[in-house]
Amino acid sequence: MIKVKHLTKRFGALAAVRDLSFEIPAGQAVALWGPNGAGKTTVMHSLLGVFHFEGRIEVAGFNVTRNAKLARGYVGFVPQRLSFLPDWTARDTLDFFTRLRKVTDADIDRLLERAGLGEHLHARFNELSGGMKQRLALAVALISNPPILMLDEPTSNLDPGGRDDFISLLNDLKAKGKTILFSSHRYEEVESLADRILVLERGELIADCAPEAFRRHLRIQTHLRLYVGHDQVPEALALLRRQGLEAYPNGRGIQLELAPEEMVIPFRVLSDAGIRLLDFNLIQDWKEQHGKA
Numbered sequence: 001m002i003k004v005k006h007l008t009k010r011f012g013a014l015a016a017v018r019d020l021s022f023e024i025p026a027g028q029a030v031a032l033w034g035p036n037g038a039g040k041t042t043v044m045h046s047l048l049g050v051f052h053f054e055g056r057i058e059v060a061g062f063n064v065t066r067n068a069k070l071a072r073g074y075v076g077f078v079p080q081r082l083s084f085l086p087d088w089t090a091r092d093t094l095d096f097f098t099r100l101r102k103v104t105d106a107d108i109d110r111l112l113e114r115a116g117l118g119e120h121l122h123a124r125f126n127e128l129s130g131g132m133k134q135r136l137a138l139a140v141a142l143i144s145n146p147p148i149l150m151l152d153e154p155t156s157n158l159d160p161g162g163r164d165d166f167i168s169l170l171n172d173l174k175a176k177g178k179t180i181l182f183s184s185h186r187y188e189e190v191e192s193l194a195d196r197i198l199v200l201e202r203g204e205l206i207a208d209c210a211p212e213a214f215r216r217h218l219r220i221q222t223h224l225r226l227y228v229g230h231d232q233v234p235e236a237l238a239l240l241r242r243q244g245l246e247a248y249p250n251g252r253g254i255q256l257e258l259a260p261e262e263m264v265i266p267f268r269v270l271s272d273a274g275i276r277l278l279d280f281n282l283i284q285d286w287k288e289q290h291g292k293a
Helices: 040-047 068-072 090-100 108-114 130-141 160-175 187-193 211-217 230-242 265-272
Strands: 002-011 014-024 029-033 054-059 075-078 148-152 179-184 196-201 204-209 218-228 246-250 253-258 277-288
Touching (some): 002 040, 014 040, 014 204, 029 040, 029 187, 040 148, 040 179, 075 130, 090 108, 108 130, 130 148, 179 187, 196 211, 204 211, 218 230, 218 265, 230 246, 230 253, 230 265, 265 277
Parallel strands (some): 029 179, 029 196, 075 148
Antiparallel strands (some): 196 204
16 A cells, blocks of 8 residues: 655754665554654655655555655545634534545544444534544544555553543554554554554664564663652652562652553552552663664
């Protein structure tokens, strides 16, 4: 469904993407992974024909340079930043985009149900939660029932529950045959959705691998900060350390450095001890272990 050959995109002297090649067959979910500035958004905008670029891109068999509009007709795109009118309801928004795209057979109520917005038909955009806003953006992307979905950091502004729900929705669409290309820097959602991971660094492809190989070649580090009552910090620290976890006080909280498979342990330990968790923050990053994957 997607073929990219020697894609290079420059902004003046800066090469945001350099000599990038990959293919995505129909029905596969592929993640673009990398830190900010790695080139993920530039790749997507090039695939959509928004940017002029060097190289060759085909989407659904159409050369993007020559037939960008036709190629885009096979793609539903969910941007990172949403810009819907705040006073329009979910149904108003879908109705507008249906008419804008001249789609005559769109079943708006079915689209809203499919995106999990059936109970929010008449809610205004500015009244929706972050997760519901992303679901509305997905419903807009699905208006013409495109075979390809592209999503740029679709869960970056969602809480953990919202992220899980949204990734579950994407997995349902994948099971129904959609081809999905999405960018992310969250390992847990990449692992749960992607069949392949394209690892970008400074615009270059440094790995094209399955999630299992990605885990082996890259050390995923979770930085978890837990907040408990001030008088319970010493007890919580002692309990966590007895589990072999690297835990230490940090400001008003407890900082832990964890591997992904260890993530549930602190929550279980504190719960079993009757220590109430007031809040937590979670950040994940990655480092190469053995060179390029």
